[in-house]
Amino acid sequence: MTDAARAERFSENKRAVSMGLRAIVESPADDRLERINALYHPNATTFAFCPVDHLSGVTEVYESLWQPLLSAIENASRQDRIIVSGEYDSREMVAIHGTLNGTLARDLFDIPGSGESV
Numbered sequence: 001m002t003d004a005a006r007a008e009r010f011s012e013n014k015r016a017v018s019m020g021l022r023a024i025v026e027s028p029a030d031d032r033l034e035r036i037n038a039l040y041h042p043n044a045t046t047f048a049f050c051p052v053d054h055l056s057g058v059t060e061v062y063e064s065l066w067q068p069l070l071s072a073i074e075n076a077s078r079q080d081r082i083i084v085s086g087e088y089d090s091r092e093m094v095a096i097h098g099t100l101n102g103t104l105a106r107d108l109f110d111i112p113g114s115g116e117s118v
Helices: 003-026 029-039 058-072
Strands: 045-047 054-056 073-088 091-104
Touching: 003 029, 003 058, 003 073, 003 091, 029 058, 054 058, 058 073
Parallel strands: none
Antiparallel strands: 045 054, 073 091
């Protein structure tokens, strides 16, 4: 694969992951698991924030990360800040740093719901 083709592939990967994450956040609750399955590899490894930390597999990603976040934060929207893509250990990888904004309507982990913007 040429360098230009590799760069285009990395750009496509970044777009796909960014759009997939946005689709999860913006989808109705009944469609979220389907969106997560469409984006994540069945054996995906995800490194999130504390107390979520390290997750393995789609079910754990849904139950431990997305379901608590999107149940607690109403009117959620996602903004990407940094997106990188490349190859590591013969695998293509994408890493994204972003923010999830909305109203903290219900308790989230050990944070009490406040009705305030987060």
